[in-house]
Amino acid sequence: MRRLSAVLALVPLVLVSACSGDAAEEDGAPPDDLATDLAAGLELTAAAVGTDKEEDVASGAGLADVAFVGQDVSEVAEEYVEVVAGMNGIAPTVEGEVSGDAITLTWSWPVVEGEEPWTYETTAEVGEDGDSWAVVWDRTVVEPSLKKNDTLEATTVPARRGEIRGAGGKVLVTERPVFRYGIDRVQVSGAKAAASARELAALVGIDVAPYVAAVKAAGDRAFVEAITYREDEVPPAVRRTALDIEGALAMADEIALAPTREFAAPILGRVGPVTAEMIEEDPDAYEIGDIVGISGLQQRYDEQLRGSDGRVVEAANPNRARGRELFRVQATDGETLALTLDERLQTAAESLLADVGPASAIVALRPSDGSILAAANGPGTEGLNHATYGQFAPGSTFKIVSSLALLRSGLEPGSTLPCTATTNVDGKQFKNYDDYPSSALGDVPFSTAVAQSCNTAFISQRGELGKGDLAGAAAALGLGIDHDLGFPAYFGQVPPPASETEAAADLIGQGKILASPMVMATVIASVQEGAVVVPRLVEQVDVEAPDVEALTRTEADQLRGMLRQVVTEGSGSALADVPGAPVIAKTGTAEFERDGRIETHAWMVAAQGDLAVAVFVELGESGSQTAGPILEEFLRAAG
Structure with missing residues (x-):
């Protein structure tokens, strides 16, 4: 047998040599060219189905x-296109070889990229049509x-999307039942399709014009989701x-969803139809119709969660209710x-x-291992992730850092500091x-300056700190050193102050100090x-502790003592009767300018046992009045 590979390029096919009756008599077998041309023609035709060459x-x-034999080439081509059109753009490789008085064709369909192809052989009988060799066409x-x-x-x-699980293996995100409402272009076309789209969009409350445009642009067999x-x-x-609208359809489906629409939504992200931008950026990974992660962790870990789709090839027949599986x-x-x-x-x-109107967030984590147990964003964030990626002046909560820096400069909790009503630094009051x-x-x-959060007392000690002392203290407490945690996380900044005024502001969590x-x-x-x-947050991401000047036992004890005093006799006294282990805390209020007005962020942080919590409200009265009750x-709920 003589094997010949099919020609892959979409180029005009040229008959290399004539196949005459005389040649048949001399050789007694079909010529190699006939096998080559048949294989190449089948391959080229299948590859063109669904394209502008179809x-x-x-x-x-x-x-x-x-x-x-007995058929015009256009009749054969039309029937062949009908047979393979349902392969949805999957193009085979076809090889032909002469085997006795017939042609053996080896077919290889890449049904799923990266998997073993569907490979088999068929036989094309050969006869004479006048003076030439000819193929006996049949669907076999x-x-x-x-x-x-x-x-x-x-x-x-479709592959089942991997679940997202939380503490204790609790399922947070899994495929849950949904209804997808849209217009089925099979049922309605032309101007009527646009009218139906307009009516459906108004009913479900989405932007009308973009949806109508999408329905108009869709193919005649498309379902356009609203x-x-x-x-x-x-x-x-x-x-x-909805279903009274001509062409409207409600499709039952399953989509990866959290327990509620709001549950950790800015962090977890969502799943939906792949966007045009994603296809353009990575055409090998995505194609129209794919359901993928399009934001948050769902997008970042899409490859892991998505898995890979399979395919089934069937022999379909209009006279049978079900297809016959071939491959x-x-x-x-997904994982x-x-x-x-x-x-x-x-x-x-x-x-x-x-019910908090301004942007707000709560983060709770476990001090013993850093596990984030809650990262909640209030409705005022409008879908933004302030909890782990917000960048705001932390106000007096930053005095925890300043206190460590001052302890390292030689102060003791009992050291006396001047707490005046006001203080002036280079003309700034x-x-x-x-x-x-x-x-x-x-x-x-x-310790009283910490407990009562006296700004002027802290500012009076700015001369005790050397270059980098404040940033070093921040690093020892986990602020200002970036890590890739596998999710959007902002660790804050403590840049060198550009002036005495800025150095003073930094000590009380203002100036250029930022934190999440x-x-x-x-x-x-x-x-x-x-x-x-x-x-x-992401279990599979391990991050080593930074190389910083570590807290000493004495420093930690002193800080815990002063922050406990915040609760027992200072601005955090509302936490004094919280059941359970003793609570340490710090309140914070940070001024910022918006539209020519001075507004205030409200903060409060606390720790109790193996739980640490931060509460942030973008606009509030003060840390103790606004963030404290939350x-x-x-x-109390966590206890």
């Missing part, structure tokens, strides 16, 4: 160099078991009237992504923020917060643990 090959252009030339009217159909077998609802969240009006590549389900989030604490945090107790003014112990709620929870967690804590309720 019309040409369906008329016989791809098989122009092959004669067929394409696949040996095909009967009359059979066609090949490839159907994707909106997806959880199974138990379809609005009554939509459930009652299958099993789907490979689980394990997180440290605690469903109960995350739900409690989100419940506490549900600093004062204490508005309701600062007058009884705590004057010469006070360092996550890193402020880390700061008080490091005090509670007595060592630098590195937050962790933090207290969270600690």
Whole structure:
């Protein structure tokens, strides 16, 4: 047998030599060229199906160099296109060889990229058509078991998306039932399709113009999704009237979803149809119709969670209800992504923020290992992740860092500091917060300055700190050193001050000091643990502790003592009766300018046992008045 490879390029096929009756008599077998031309023509025609070349090959252009017994080449091409059109763009490699008085064709279909192809052989009988060799056409030339009217159909077998699990292996995100509402272009076309799209968009409350444009641009067999609802969240009006719209369709499906729409949404992200931008950026990974992670952890870990789809190839026939399976590549389900989030604490945090109007966040973590147990964002963030990636002035919560820097400079908790009503630094006047107790003014112990959060006392000690001392203290408590934690995380900044005024502001968490709620929870967690804590959320991501000047046991004890005093006699006294282990805490209020007005961030951080918490409200009265009650309720709920 003589094997010849098919020609892959989409180029005109040229008959290399004539096949005459005289040649048949001399050789007694079909010529090699006939096998070559047949294989190449079949391959070229299949590759053109669904492209702008389909019309040409369906008329016989791809098989122009092959004669067929009793049939015009256009008739054969048309039938062949009908047989393979259901392969949805999967193009075979075809090799032909002369075997006795017939042609053996070896077919190889890459049904799923990267998997073993579907490979088999068929036989094409050969006869004479006048003075030339010709092929006897039959659907078995394409696949040996095909009967009359059979066609090949490839159907994707979707992989089940990997779950996202939280603390204790609790399932947080899994495939849950939904209804996808949209317009089915099979049922409606033209101007009527646009009118139906307009009516459906108005009913479900999405932007009308973009949806109408999408329906107009879709193919005649497309389903154009308008909106997806959880199974138990379809609005009554939509459930009652949507299907009265001509061409409207509600498809039952399953999509990877969290327990509720709000649950850790800015962090977990969401799953949906692949975007045009994603396809353009990585065409090998995505194609139209794919359901993928499009934001948050769902997008970052999409390859792991997504798995790989399988496909089944069937012999379909309009006279049979079900296809006959010919080949299958099993789907490979996605892998689980394990997180440290605690469903109960995350739900409690989100419940506490549900009615907070301004942007807000709560982060809770475990000091012993850094596990983030809750990272909640209130509705005022409008979908942004302030909890782990917000960048705000931390106000007096940063005095935990300043206190460590001052302890390292030689101060003791009992050292006397001047707490004046105001202080002036290079023409800039600093004062204490508005309701600062007058009884705590004057010469006070360092511990009292911490407990009452005296700004002027801290600013008076700026000359005791050398270059880098404040940044070094911040690093020892986990602030200001970046890590890749496998999710968006902001660790704050402590840049060198550009002036005396800025150095003064830095000591009270203003100036150019920035932090996220996550890193402020880390700061008080490091005090509670007595060592630098590195937050962790994604179990498979390991991060080593930074090489910093570690907290000493004495420093940790002194800081815990002063922060306990915040609760027993200072600005955090509302936490004094929280049940359980003793609470340490620090309040914070940070001024910032917006639209020409001075506004204030409200902060509070606390630790109790093996739990550290930060609460942030973008606009509030003060840390103790605005953030304090939220933090207290969270600690009680967590107990």
